[in-house]
Amino acid sequence: MPSELLAYYQQRAGEYERVYAKPERQSDLALLRSLLHDQLRNHHVLEVSCGTGYWTAAFAPAALSVTACDLSPEVLAIARAKPWPSANVEFIEADSYALPVFDRKFSAAFSGFWWSHLPRHRLSTFLSGLHANLQPGATVVFIDNRFVPGSSTPISRTSPDGDSYQLRRLDDGTTHEVLKNFPSESDLRHTVSCITPSPEIILTDYFWLLRYTIP
Numbered sequence: 001m002p003s004e005l006l007a008y009y010q011q012r013a014g015e016y017e018r019v020y021a022k023p024e025r026q027s028d029l030a031l032l033r034s035l036l037h038d039q040l041r042n043h044h045v046l047e048v049s050c051g052t053g054y055w056t057a058a059f060a061p062a063a064l065s066v067t068a069c070d071l072s073p074e075v076l077a078i079a080r081a082k083p084w085p086s087a088n089v090e091f092i093e094a095d096s097y098a099l100p101v102f103d104r105k106f107s108a109a110f111s112g113f114w115w116s117h118l119p120r121h122r123l124s125t126f127l128s129g130l131h132a133n134l135q136p137g138a139t140v141v142f143i144d145n146r147f148v149p150g151s152s153t154p155i156s157r158t159s160p161d162g163d164s165y166q167l168r169r170l171d172d173g174t175t176h177e178v179l180k181n182f183p184s185e186s187d188l189r190h191t192v193s194c195i196t197p198s199p200e201i202i203l204t205d206y207f208w209l210l211r212y213t214i215p
């Protein structure tokens, strides 16, 4: 039985990339693509919750290899059908909360727009599982949304745990309640404080980027 979040993204697969067409976000998106291309250059990258591979395409040409995972066969089919620059990109069906045991450790990890969907109480378990697949000194990069009134879907409710939710409508007319958190810069620092005292955080108008190194 898939989680509600997974079922929502399975149903949304064909319309997913429209979110990247919002005109007001184009310059921020171009900046993120360029940052990822530079930050993941020459790395063996483990990407989790890769979706349709929109961000994979931004850094795969610079990476040595990319192992990109998602739990939805629907989004993976879209990702696999894209023209990849070389044989260095593979897509694997895997749960980001229970990653497989890979036969190697990666030199970098990346995830786009996944952090915001993590219930706050699952963040540290997720991060421990991710870090277990990384070499000492590995780079970890996350990007995600900032809440921008008028551009972001409004928050419909906040749970006692502090997780916020949105009501989202798909083309088929169905409405889905989706957990979507918008951590502040200090929330991000606090979450990774046991890993590093000095993460890099870049804030654009619409997005944040968090980068840190595994000790």
Ligand SMILES: C[S@@+](CC[C@H](N)C(=O)[O-])C[C@H]1O[C@@H](n2cnc3c(N)ncnc32)[C@H](O)[C@@H]1O
Pocket (backbone or CB within 6 Å): 003, 005, 006, 009, 010, 048, 049, 050, 051, 052, 053, 054, 055, 069, 070, 071, 072, 075, 094, 095, 096, 097, 111, 112, 113, 114, 117
């Ligand atoms: C907001 S989308 C992000 C997709 C992509 N990273 C991007 O930025 O365009 C969230 C993704 O998480 C995936 N997902 C949901 N639950 C998952 C799980 N337990 N393990 C792995 N991926 C999951 C969905 O299928 C969806 O592709």
